Amino acid sequence: MPTGKKKRKKSLRGMDNSLLEEAVGIADNRGRVVVVVEDCVETSGAFVLHHFLKRSLHPDSSDVVVFIAFAHPFSHYDRILRKMGCNLTVQRKNQRFLFLDMLTLECPDRNEREAREDGLLALYGEIEKAVEIYSSLEGSRTITIMIDDVSLMEVAANGSSNHVLDFLHYCYSLKEKYGCSFVTLNHEDIYSSANTLPLILQPEYLADVIIKAEPLATGLASDVHGQLTVLNKGSACDLGGSSSKVRNFHFRVKENNVDYFYPGTRT
């Protein structure tokens, strides 16, 4: 549907976050994108996740989101997205938003390694089943899988980062067959030792876009809440091509949207 696409593009441009959209650069190249969002204690990157959520659930598209929440209950996201002009409850009824509440997921600690694996295996089964059903429906749609966040998944898996990486590997393998996209949130500053570092590095190797939320190097400011660095590997991580680019800009999180601007363009 070319008209729908055009309309969607136009409305995206009107959303006043074109800087992020442009840096990520996936507006045209829909689907099959792996986005890794990394934040730190000083600067939360949750708003980037909300941005992608709103973008996928835009009324002009028919894209579907599978949201795996380890961090917050449904009501939390519902409240935030409602202020941004997107009603999650309605989307959930319309079968466009699948919310998997994993707050209670506990892979039992009774020594068994299998139990941990089973917990994640069951979760993966649920995701793949949903993806299979969605992709068998009529019409073309991108299925985006979001995880908030990976570090809490590690907690649920009793600190076994290998199991989490296995789970992520299986999720990524859905990309080829079903053309899914991925957005995951992780905290960069909690991984320092050699044992845990792979959990942040491995997804970076496989990602197409890495978004880092950091505080300003010059300290706190009242009207700038932090900076985003967007590393877009372009097609570089796939089939060659040197279209990789790096962008850096500041942001200000407001009540119902986020302002993105280049350093020094706001007083």
Add this chain to the structure above:
Amino acid sequence: MAETICRALRDGAMEGEHAPALTIKDTINTPLGSFVFNHMLTQLTSNILAGKSQSRGIVLVALSRPPSFYAEVLKNKGFDVSSSSKWLRVLDCYSDPLGWKNKLIESGTIRNPYEETVLKTSLCKNLKELDEVLSSIVELGKEIVEEGKGRFAVAIDSVSEILRHSSLPSVARILSHLRSHDQVSCIFCLLHVDLHEAKVASTLEYLSTMHADVEPIVQRTNEQRSTSEDLPMMEQCFKRGKFHVRFKRRNGRVRVMREELYVEGSGIKFTEVSSVDGLTAQSLVPKVQFNLELSEKERLDRAKVVLPFEHQGTGKPIQIYDGRKSLNESETEEKQASVEKPQTTEDSGRGEIIYFRDSDDEMPDSDEDPDDDLDI
């Protein structure tokens, strides 16, 4: 030099020696290792198809990328993928390395999760059993070559994935087993160094005859992973890198070579090391709002500027006083003296300082201490 590697892989194992092995290493700062891997794969493929290489075919162990990705890589390089079953087998350890999908199918949760590809693949459903993996690699290799004779190459992408499921000793055992197998022509594998401890990289280096490091063009001084400071540098790191290769000869001699690689269009290019070329130099200069460069006209104008302390000359030869009378000066002065002689006799009351230099050896206005030879 990348050519030297390709030649070594092409020539394969010598009689009575283990097969040559190449380890390609990279880090997250310059994640270009997979480009080098694909380059080696396509080069070896074209050698095989031209009948130049010792090996008859390749067994590709796909762990971090799906088989369809490699089908696309080969297709982009102009190889006929549909007839690839003659020279390529893929051991698919990507789609279902732990057998999860298999379990889900058995429990009826999902139906058919596997992706179809044009390449001839064989599915590995339990990566933890490395012995099974080994025997399936050898089996696939034997499918390509005729029974009894001929050799095949093994490509592993990447060892880092295997190491997540198995211990280092068992991986090392598999690799050395493959190297000593009498039907293996050569092995090359990819390793993301920063995912592992230091000993992993060195163990693999012992097991290989060549190692290729992909390093950043400029090493960062601080080891912090802070990103916002050198954006142009980071952008360069995704496109260019140093390619540092060590060859181990049979007699133990090590040859080290360096090249630069950059990502371009459909693949990578290797170039001689240039100390500082324009692009890097420009990217190293911090981005400032002032113009630090001069145009040709500005350069000429600058050359014309007369500095205030410079002897202007204005047509006459430039004379710089060095404490001595120069030749032509003394001539004119002598003439003057002969003319002015009567005057000086008249004016005898006037004082004057007469200075005789000790010798011509002494440099005029020399910096050395005149009292140097005083013995007090």
